[in-house]
Amino acid sequence: MLKTVLRPLALAVALLSSASPMQAQSLGDIMSAELLPGWRTERGTHMAAIRLTLSQGWKTYWRSPGDAGIPPEFNWQGSDNLGAVRLHWPVPEVFHFNGMQAIGYSHELVLPVEIWPQVAGQPVRLDTTLDLGVCRDICVPANVRLEAVLAPTGAADPVIRAALKDQPGSAGAAGLRMASCEVEPMRKGLRLRAVLDMPRLGPDEVVVVESGDPSIWVAEADTRREGGRLVAETQLVAVDRKPFALDRSALTITVLSGGKAVELRGCPAPRIDLPLAGVTAPQRPSLALQVPLSRPGTAEPQQEPAATRAAGGPMGPAGRP
DSSP states (O other): OOEEEEEESSSSOOOOOOOOTTOOEEETTTEEEEEEEEEEOTTSOEEEEEEEEEOTTOEEEOSSOOTTSOOOEEEOTTOBSEEEEEEOOOOOEEEEETTEEEEEEESEEEEEEEEEESSTTSOEEEEEEEEEEEESSSEEEEEEEEEEEEOSOOOOOHHHHHHHHSSOEETTTTTOOEEEEEEEEETTEEEEEEEEEOOOOSSSOEEEEEOSOTTEEEOOOEEEEETTEEEEEEEEEETTSOOEEOOGGGOEEEEEETTEEEEEEOOOOOEEEETTTTEEEEOOOOOOEEOOSSOOTTOOOOOOSSOEETTSSBOOTTOOO
16 A cells, blocks of 8 residues: 655645555645655665656755755655665756756656665565655745555566666766865865866766765855866855864765766875875875854755665665665
8 A cells, every 4th residue: 555645834735645556646736746666676675766746847856956955855764674775866957046056856756765674575664754845936845755565576667767777877987087175174164176087078067065974064066177177166064063074985976967967976185296205195084174163054964875774874785885
């Protein structure tokens, strides 16, 4: 039995209903949502998907939505036999609203949800809520609730497979020759300068930096080309004003352009020349610590694109993807 419940938080409209499997529920004339039950994979995970269908002109947001977007939030705590979850985000689009940048999806989002059961070979009872934003001329925060029992069988769904193919490419496949991130303290946090030596992905390249830590806000990056290198500069600030350590290995850098994307996990420090020794050695990768002096008014936590425990927090049963 599948139940789909959607509740807009900012409109007078309220829909509260249930449906049989594969039947969508609608949020007025704005959006419909459904759970695609999927199948049990060869490695024992269950591959399902959330499908959101948006009316003309409406958009919803990627895991890192930009300054003009609303970050989606998932809660899996009501589920049974659910050990971990990984969301496979398809390549998003870049939008601009009144001079501000947002990153997300129009028309439709099929978001594959890979589930690691706690007990292999047994059904998974999925009970999750999703808080998200849908926007056109105005933004409507909405709440989606999905309930289903996912059997340890099922045939591969071509719709989910297509979404799994529409993933960001690897940095190696994109021809990345070198990547480095220079970090320096500033008054309210850290300033990061990422340099990617890679061929141009397409026109109007956009670089998105994610810290891997939801307590660290990352500003929209200033992206430009310097010769054959792509340069992105951004700022990182702890949203609770506490000191923080930046883990370079947890950084995710995504390059977006023209419906294509390249994703890089981790970013080392720049290399420095030692002319007296006649060798090149990496700069010491010490963790940068900083106590922000004030809290940014527009800070939004960033989500880590990795498997997470059902109760929240990072966990990857198969390691980082």
